[in-house]
Amino acid sequence: MSQKVAVYRHEHFNAAHRLYNPAWSMEQNDAVFGKCNNPSFHGHNYELVVKVIGVPDPETGYVLDLKWLSDLIKREVHTRFDHKNLNLDTSEFQQLNPTAENIAIVIYNLLRPHIDADKDLQVRLYETPRNFVEYPV
Amino acid sequence: MSQKVAVYRHEHFNAAHRLYNPAWSMEQNDAVFGKCNNPSFHGHNYELVVKVIGVPDPETGYVLDLKWLSDLIKREVHTRFDHKNLNLDTSEFQQLNPTAENIAIVIYNLLRPHIDADKDLQVRLYETPRNFVEYPV
Amino acid sequence: MSQKVAVYRHEHFNAAHRLYNPAWSMEQNDAVFGKCNNPSFHGHNYELVVKVIGVPDPETGYVLDLKWLSDLIKREVHTRFDHKNLNLDTSEFQQLNPTAENIAIVIYNLLRPHIDADKDLQVRLYETPRNFVEYPV
Amino acid sequence: MSQKVAVYRHEHFNAAHRLYNPAWSMEQNDAVFGKCNNPSFHGHNYELVVKVIGVPDPETGYVLDLKWLSDLIKREVHTRFDHKNLNLDTSEFQQLNPTAENIAIVIYNLLRPHIDADKDLQVRLYETPRNFVEYPV
Amino acid sequence: MSQKVAVYRHEHFNAAHRLYNPAWSMEQNDAVFGKCNNPSFHGHNYELVVKVIGVPDPETGYVLDLKWLSDLIKREVHTRFDHKNLNLDTSEFQQLNPTAENIAIVIYNLLRPHIDADKDLQVRLYETPRNFVEYPV
Amino acid sequence: MSQKVAVYRHEHFNAAHRLYNPAWSMEQNDAVFGKCNNPSFHGHNYELVVKVIGVPDPETGYVLDLKWLSDLIKREVHTRFDHKNLNLDTSEFQQLNPTAENIAIVIYNLLRPHIDADKDLQVRLYETPRNFVEYPV
Numbered sequence: 001m002s003q004k005v006a007v008y009r010h011e012h013f014n015a016a017h018r019l020y021n022p023a024w025s026m027e028q029n030d031a032v033f034g035k036c037n038n039p040s041f042h043g044h045n046y047e048l049v050v051k052v053i054g055v056p057d058p059e060t061g062y063v064l065d066l067k068w069l070s071d072l073i074k075r076e077v078h079t080r081f082d083h084k085n086l087n088l089d090t091s092e093f094q095q096l097n098p099t100a101e102n103i104a105i106v107i108y109n110l111l112r113p114h115i116d117a118d119k120d121l122q123v124r125l126y127e128t129p130r131n132f133v134e135y136p137v
Numbered sequence: 138m139s140q141k142v143a144v145y146r147h148e149h150f151n152a153a154h155r156l157y158n159p160a161w162s163m164e165q166n167d168a169v170f171g172k173c174n175n176p177s178f179h180g181h182n183y184e185l186v187v188k189v190i191g192v193p194d195p196e197t198g199y200v201l202d203l204k205w206l207s208d209l210i211k212r213e214v215h216t217r218f219d220h221k222n223l224n225l226d227t228s229e230f231q232q233l234n235p236t237a238e239n240i241a242i243v244i245y246n247l248l249r250p251h252i253d254a255d256k257d258l259q260v261r262l263y264e265t266p267r268n269f270v271e272y273p274v
Numbered sequence: 275m276s277q278k279v280a281v282y283r284h285e286h287f288n289a290a291h292r293l294y295n296p297a298w299s300m301e302q303n304d305a306v307f308g309k310c311n312n313p314s315f316h317g318h319n320y321e322l323v324v325k326v327i328g329v330p331d332p333e334t335g336y337v338l339d340l341k342w343l344s345d346l347i348k349r350e351v352h353t354r355f356d357h358k359n360l361n362l363d364t365s366e367f368q369q370l371n372p373t374a375e376n377i378a379i380v381i382y383n384l385l386r387p388h389i390d391a392d393k394d395l396q397v398r399l400y401e402t403p404r405n406f407v408e409y410p411v
Numbered sequence: 412m413s414q415k416v417a418v419y420r421h422e423h424f425n426a427a428h429r430l431y432n433p434a435w436s437m438e439q440n441d442a443v444f445g446k447c448n449n450p451s452f453h454g455h456n457y458e459l460v461v462k463v464i465g466v467p468d469p470e471t472g473y474v475l476d477l478k479w480l481s482d483l484i485k486r487e488v489h490t491r492f493d494h495k496n497l498n499l500d501t502s503e504f505q506q507l508n509p510t511a512e513n514i515a516i517v518i519y520n521l522l523r524p525h526i527d528a529d530k531d532l533q534v535r536l537y538e539t540p541r542n543f544v545e546y547p548v
Numbered sequence: 549m550s551q552k553v554a555v556y557r558h559e560h561f562n563a564a565h566r567l568y569n570p571a572w573s574m575e576q577n578d579a580v581f582g583k584c585n586n587p588s589f590h591g592h593n594y595e596l597v598v599k600v601i602g603v604p605d606p607e608t609g610y611v612l613d614l615k616w617l618s619d620l621i622k623r624e625v626h627t628r629f630d631h632k633n634l635n636l637d638t639s640e641f642q643q644l645n646p647t648a649e650n651i652a653i654v655i656y657n658l659l660r661p662h663i664d665a666d667k668d669l670q671v672r673l674y675e676t677p678r679n680f681v682e683y684p685v
Numbered sequence: 686m687s688q689k690v691a692v693y694r695h696e697h698f699n700a701a702h703r704l705y706n707p708a709w710s711m712e713q714n715d716a717v718f719g720k721c722n723n724p725s726f727h728g729h730n731y732e733l734v735v736k737v738i739g740v741p742d743p744e745t746g747y748v749l750d751l752k753w754l755s756d757l758i759k760r761e762v763h764t765r766f767d768h769k770n771l772n773l774d775t776s777e778f779q780q781l782n783p784t785a786e787n788i789a790i791v792i793y794n795l796l797r798p799h800i801d802a803d804k805d806l807q808v809r810l811y812e813t814p815r816n817f818v819e820y821p822v
Contacts, residue, residue, distance in 0.1 A: 005786045006819040014265065016153035016180040016222075021470055032471060034478065040222035043153040043180005045265050053822050059706055060717060061784035066816050067719065085153075085177035099472035101416045128151065128182050131477045134417040137464050142375045143408040158607055169608060171615065190411050196295055197306060198373035203405045204308065236609035238553045268614050271554040274601050279649045280682040288539065290427035290454040290496075314496035317427040317454005319539050327685050333569055334580060335647035340679045341582065359427075359451035402425065402456050432744055443745060445752065510746035512690045542751050545691040548738050562813065564701035564728040564770075588770035591701040591728005593813050633701075633725035676699065676730050 006053045007063045011073045013082035016043040017098040041085060046103070047126035048077065050111065054119035063119070076110045100127040104135040143190045144200045148210045150219035153180040154235040178222060183240070184263035185214065187248065191256035200256070213247045237264040241272040280327045281337045285347045287356035290317040291372040315359060320377070321400035322351065324385065328393035337393070350384045374401040378409040417464045418474045422484045424493035427454040428509040452496060457514070458537035459488065461522065465530035474530070487521045511538040515546040554601045555611045559621045561630035564591040565646040589633060594651070595674035596625065598659065602667035611667070624658045648675040652683040691738045692748045696758045698767035701728040702783040726770060731788070732811035733762065735796065739804035748804070761795045785812040789820040 019036040020029040029037045036042070050073055054063040084090060086098040092106045104125040115121050126132040156173040157166040166174045173179070187210055191200040221227060223235040229243045241262040252258050263269040293310040294303040303311045310316070324347060328337040358364060360372040366380045378399040389395050400406040430447040431440040440448045447453070461484055465474040495501060497509040503517045515536040526532050537543040567584040568577040577585045584590070598621060602611040632638060634646040640654045652673040663669050674680040704721040705714040714722045721727070735758055739748040769775060771783040777791045789810040800806050811817040 003790070004820075004822045005789065006822045007786065008817045008819070010815040010817075012265070014179050014181055016178040019472070023470075032476075035220035038220050038222065038226070040225040041153040041178050041180070042151050042220040042222065043178065044151055045182045056784070056786045059708075061704070061782035061787045063786055063818075065717075083172035083175050083179040085175065085179065088177040089175070097472035099467070101418065101467045101474055102472045104416065105414070128149070130421040132419045132421075133474075134419070135415075137415045137417045140379070141409075141411045142378065143411045144375065145406045145408070147404040147406075156609070160607075169613075193373070193375045193379075196297075198293070198371035198376045200375055200407075202306075234609035236604070238555065238604045238611055239609045241553065242551070267558040269556045269558075270611075271556070272552075274552045274554045277653070278683075278685045279652065280685045281649065282680045282682070284678040284680075286539070288453050288455055290452040309494035312494050312496065312500070314499040315427040315452050315454065316425050316494040316496065317452070317456075318425055319456045330647070330649045333571075335567070335645035335650045337649055337681075339580075357446035357449050357453040359449065359453065362451040363449070402423070430746070434744075443750075508746035510741070512692065512741045512748055513746045515690065516688070541695040543693045543695075544748075545693070546689075548689045548691045560813070562727050562729055564726040583768035586768050586770065586774070588773040589701040589726050589728070590699050590768040590770065591726065592699055593730045631720035631723050631727040633723065633727065636725040637723070676697070 008051045009069045012047045016041040017086040049124040051122040100133040104133045145188045146206045149184045153178040154223040186261040188259040237270040241270050282325050283343045286321045290315040291360040323398040325396040374407040419462050420480045423458045427452040428497040460535040462533040511544040515544045556599050557617045560595045564589040565634040597672040599670040648681040652681050693736050694754045697732045701726040702771040734809040736807040785818040789818050
């Protein structure tokens, strides 16, 4: 067995979004995205759980400092997305439908360069308490 | 002691909103409402807990049928507000700032006519797991 | 303002039950109780929150010892109802429909004699995370 | 790294059950299953989390539509088991002890034919907030 | 019915404590406080819910700004008690046993001067998810 | 696909601790561990989830008896760590910094000898609802 340990940090942000494919008609978007295609937007309290896997440092007993991870998430994710309209206010979702799947991939890509290459990273995103996603798997 | 019992039903809806006072300047709105004044809107998973107080019917043991209460909430609240922009898509918040306080009062007023007059009604609304309100008190 | 403080203890038990009125026809019971009238029973994880209000003892800083309250609940409630069929296995619900309202009243009556008369007692019972009741009010 | 994403949907149902092995004596069943062998049954609020792993559709950004998954769970699981006695009212547990492990395997087998073969499926079932199982692993 | 609304803010802090009465013998303290009398201390994640009741301001729709309330709690409570030993590191519990009851009263008294006199204040403190208190009642 | 199933049991304990490296100066410890280096200690409600993977016994339908697992955790973990100061009262953390990572590894090593060798074991430990770890991965 490896001595690798996974550490997790739970953060959150609130945002508005609309799900639709601009290449489709309104009817096709309604058929696929239903109420999520409301052109006036709707919104969520996104709950974000970031997981990092690594070997604890023998001097500290930490895989990494979760305070540092919390600050990283605040800087890279919270500043970008909290109290924002994902479709209108962000560069990341100008061309990308802000489904939970795509938001999780975007958040992973924002955080990955800041985590040491010998550590694994995974993102879990709750769009609601009943709908959530995980990336990568 | 009275034989009155309180019964509660928990439902939820997702919506976008923006907090601002149209009589104020953008600067004044930013100073008071901060990020909540984003003109592109942001959003929440609203969790709604409806409380009804009454004497259980001796034949059923129910204060009221919680399935009926759940259907009432779906019809009066969910249909109006779920996956909506509270500022743009609803008549209730055309002139009223959609703070959690005001949303709770509006929901109370929507439900009150449908609950027997001899029963008390109270609404608790979670805007986030950390911010919530209750009306009346 | 009084120096009264409320203290709460959260416990749980699992039980089966069926809701029906033996004076009614099967059709009438189905109309009122729906799936809860299944003659083979269904069940719940009941979550129980017991609240006691009193003045903290100046020598201990306790309204009462919550370990003692936990033991009382185990003895009076858990032993009677946990992993039981409320309709078949208990004396309390031989003549009484085991709705959440009635279960809460029964639990209150079981606990009340064991709590000092100068302290108030209230019971909250979750039948599910979405349906719960409180007695007295 | 693959672009696979896991999506989850949380549903629930309430049921009664009894754990026992009909090939054993009452004493042996009591020794192994304890209070869970109550012949009058007991019950639970089962919380069910269904996980599907796949590559998001580039046109929708969805691994699959979670509304569709929710409807599938309601049709295949909720209709069969909600407000039922698993031992008496279902064909699945006529010969099979309704432990959480076996219920999870049964639910997996009910859902698997309806999920595309190139997607992975996993079921997590909470019998109580403190006891839960996952299948497959 | 009044137009008063209750607003709530949820915060948290972590601390160590020991429960004992210095006027008593070790045996008497063990008899009353059990494991909580460990002279080396033990600790908790305290979850704090602060409730303020008032009439929403007609210009803002706020009873008060929950961001302001959150900052107040951080300044008055978090700075004093987070990651502290309540018995050793604080002036408030030099002479006062840090039971949940007494901690709630102390927190109420710290916050009360900062809340307008026409508003009511109540504090709920979770010592664990299973043991919690409320003051005043 | 294998017929292996994962079963989980959720328990909890409360403890005090201090994070520091005795080979370092107070300044270096403050720089790395911040408030967690308080020499008077602070504390947490640790929530512990133990996962065991195995093939259900065909006679019982159990991977193992979760009541047995609960008793094992109480005996090996709760007795050692509940209402204790991890630094002062335990032999395990005399030389080992009681970070969540190290506590999880220690708990794994305490439980592993008691679980059949053909079963896998994993420990998840919540130091707070927002910070948690898992071992092994």
